[in-house]
Amino acid sequence: MSGVSSGPHRDLAVSVGQHSAAGRKDVNQDFHGLLVPTPPALGLKGIVVALADGISSSAAGAAASETAVKSFLSDYYATPDTWSVKNAAQRVIAAADSWLYAQTRRGRDPHDADRGYVTTFDTLILKARTAHLFHVGDARIWRVSGHSLEQLTEDHRVVVSAAESYLGRALGVTGRAEIDYQTLAIAGGDIFVLTTDGVHDYVRPREIAAAIAAAGDLDAAAAAIVAAALASGSLDNLTIQIVRVDSVPEGAPADLLGDAEGLDPAPLLDPPAEFDGYRLLRILHSGPRSRVYLAVEAETGVRVALKVLSLDLRDDPAQRRRFVMEEWIARRIDHPHVLKAQPPARRRSHLYTVMRYVEGQTLTQWMRDHASPDLEAVRRLVEQLVRGVQAFHRLEMVHQDLRPDNVLIDAAGIVQVIDFGAAKVAGVVEGDPRIDPGEILGTVQYTAPECFLGAPSTAASDVFSVGVIAYQMLTGRLPYGDAVPRARTPAAQRRLRYASALGVRPLLPAWVDGALRKSVHPNPLRRYQALSEFVHDLRYPNPAFTDARPPALLERDPLLFWRLLSLILGIVALTLAGILIAQSPR
16 A cells, blocks of 8 residues: 555645564454545544554453454444544544443453453654644554664563562553544655554564565565564464655645635625525624625525625735634534534635524523523523533634624523634644634633733633623623733733622622622632533532622722721821821910
8 A cells, every 4th residue: 555645735645565474373463454544534633543452361352452443434424523533532542442341241251351352552643843643552653763763652461470470550451441643744755654563573673664665665664574573483363554754745735624715705885685595685794804794595585684794804825724713613513502504505706604593582682681680590591601611612612702792592591602703623723723823813802811811712711701601691791801811921910800690680699799700810720620510500509609708898899998998098088187187286
């Protein structure tokens, strides 16, 4: 398979050579595989090379290694596009590990791992400009370094004596295998090598590197190395895979989000108007980033929200990528509390996005209509908002711009999260880090404090935003006023003081205020680690909050505290002045 290429030089491209043989054994219990997908999977998931070596003491070793490799090659590419390589691969490996362990438990010797479905497993995933290595067992992943090989993995083999050793880790032993993981930057010309012990125990690294350098064909090099191991007395199965990186992506990978550069941005039109198969009825929103129209799809009669870029942003490549990302995300989240994309009826002639139209009002409008809402009404809305945000987090996405204007409530009271242009998608950022430049993309009043220190946004950042929204629904205020965006050092953030909601709503249960306080804590490690915990504590008293002392006046109402303190100091000053005047000689 030498010379396998994954596409033009703008994409990742590799050449691969591999060879496997039973050697002096009757059965080859090694198994190997390779998958070079076409775009868009090439940019979103990468190229996978996998190798497994079933244990020789078990008749099920061959089945175990084949299952591990085949299931990984199919299931990895079936994981959500939004997941990071690490998350996707580890979940798939864990599933294979559990399945192999279950097969052993159902077999003739359920408590004897040496006779079970046990195998080593190594996979090399090349995505964009990064190599991801996953390893368990005693097969090895190497990289050619000069005239020899650099071993990148550590053997999980326990040596008892010179004549006895055993695998310390493998798939199928306990159902909870510990997988080593690491990443490496890659460049054109890098060569990676995967080997089972039947090869690397009998051919020295320098000899493997020399064989690769001398051969014009990688398949021929792999066969020659296996032959050399046999000639050196190898008694085991023998497998080697050689992967040469021919090129890495240059510029923005075109297959990640679709070709945002290939279409001209849609023009700004004044309704009523006809455009690209849509009847534009009226403007729903016009802001510095975009304009949104209520439109009707001419062929189906379906009402949609059609969004176009503002004139000021259409020449900015980063803004164009983020604009395309919103609809890309919407097509990958199917949840009742997240706004859905409308399937396109035809090929588009311009750059714009089309989402389903929902008749309703934003949470901002709802708060204007409900200046002092019932606690139960707030709970119901927050619980729906949380379920929508959790849909993002399950797909390894951070919304990054949660605010009342981006929460829609339809006529039936159903909450939907909208506007995903600022969202951070782990799987996409891996392929093109410029999509997440590290800048603050959300509205600063709802942005978590750590983001102002340059820390990357995480799910905990969204927890902060949800907490601020819940606090604002109950009080009409922000928990730190306007202080958070100005606190841009750790010291300044330590000085942030939470204004208790009880200062505005004194009849609010203290434990509800405790839940709000924890959700918006300046330190992300001291916030709720799961939104489900937050909504639970909003509805049911948490002993940690019910047993706590009542908040001091400084926390409940900082402005009133300082006014009273100023008044007291003024009275003291006047009293002291009077005493001094009375005591002074006349």
